[in-house]
Amino acid sequence: MFSIGDLSRRTGVKVPTIRYYEQMGLIAAAGRTEGNQRRYDRDGLERLSFIRHARDLGLSIEAIRELAELSAHPEEPCADAHRIAREHRAEIHARIERLRRLEAELGRIEQMCDADRVGECRIIEALADHGLCSGEH
Amino acid sequence: MFSIGDLSRRTGVKVPTIRYYEQMGLIAAAGRTEGNQRRYDRDGLERLSFIRHARDLGLSIEAIRELAELSAHPEEPCADAHRIAREHRAEIHARIERLRRLEAELGRIEQMCDADRVGECRIIEALADHGLCSGEH
DNA sequence: CCTAATCTCTCTAGCGGCTATAGGTTCAAG
DNA sequence: CTTGAACCTATAGCCGCTAGAGAGATTAGG
Known part of the structure; x- marks a missing residue:
């Protein structure tokens, strides 16, 4: 125990x-x-x-x-278990795709700025303006 | 307005x-x-x-x-903005890696079962037993 | 100008999946 | 038998919203 x-x-x-x-x-x-x-x-x-x-x-x-x-019901069909696993995997896959786009986008934003004053910093600018984005997210 | x-x-x-x-x-x-x-x-x-x-x-x-x-302080250095973007990207990257492992693991689990009764379903079994996993997660 | 429909206001509570704290009780080692 | 660690319940808080109640404001049409 x-x-x-x-x-x-x-x-x-x-x-x-x-x-x-x-x-x-x-x-x-x-x-x-x-x-x-x-x-x-x-x-x-x-x-x-x-x-x-x-x-x-x-x-x-x-x-x-x-x-x-x-x-708890071992004699029932297990199609539901398969469905749950499958659905969850699809969801994970979608999340990965989305995160990948975000990562790329952030990388792009990071590279845009080589100034060292906030006034000219393109990171903040890029964050402010979705229009500067390359793809969807 | x-x-x-x-x-x-x-x-x-x-x-x-x-x-x-x-x-x-x-x-x-x-x-x-x-x-x-x-x-x-x-x-x-x-x-x-x-x-x-x-x-x-x-x-x-x-x-x-x-x-x-x-x-709000355009004359300050913008290193902090760079740091925030960089840290966030690293975090996203880590999340992607983790999700990728999960996806692989779930895929493996899904393929383990071709029974159609819960009693023999290896999906539930595999979920119950971490020892059956291939890698870390 | 009046009415009715649509906003908008504040306040409170709820979601998921825990985590933390307080104040009290029980267990097990010495 | 004493001590101190582990346990108990109950409640509140975390994030980033979202939903609902009940009351007041605004606006378009007649």
Whole structure:
């Protein structure tokens, strides 16, 4: 049996965050000692590791809740799990594309200025004027 | 003179967001009509466009505040503006790298499963077990 | 000039995903 | 049995908005 602190050290999820997940219904309410402290077993540990990993991959609490509910019904089709993964990957891809454009744009803006007084600084000017941008963002 | 709604339409910044920026001290408190409604001039419009554009580029409110203060002192050196742009670009770059790893990882996870029942679905399994991951994330 | 429709005002609360603090209780090592 | 670390609940705060209520201002048409 692990205390919440043990669980935290083993999973890397901070103690208040574990309590938060419980409150959000992501993990079942843990058993308690006589003195009202939470105690976890191996199942609780695995469940939290799953959540931790999915969060690291950027999945939202909602998506994780869906996946967790799926895994409680092993005889159901798993098309939904595929869909969630696919959708999330598409979203990540879109974010990468967007960030790439921003990076390019900022790089361009940085290079525009070789003055050393704010008055002639083209960085601030370029930030002020979207019209100077090369592409969309 | 523009009403807050005019300003909103011209800049694409929503009305409550404009009021929020004012409250945060990003834009100066606008002049008011006798009936207490905000009225803006061309300066206000430009200032808000600047903020909008910088936000689009992903700069934080804090960074924008810094840049805005810089641009109020045209005779000062503009090294700070360069620093802000550079730091922000580095951060974007780091985010891209991280997202790229996530994308690869998710792609790998997706391909692991060709079952159609949750019980054998390796997507959920792979999410549960960080040890199955190829790299860092 | 009056009315009706559309803005606009302030204030407050909510979003996601935590994080921090306060003030109290329980556990485990010595 | 004592101490000190870990735990408990409850509440508030973070960012960057967004939404809603309820009241007042402005403007176009008749």
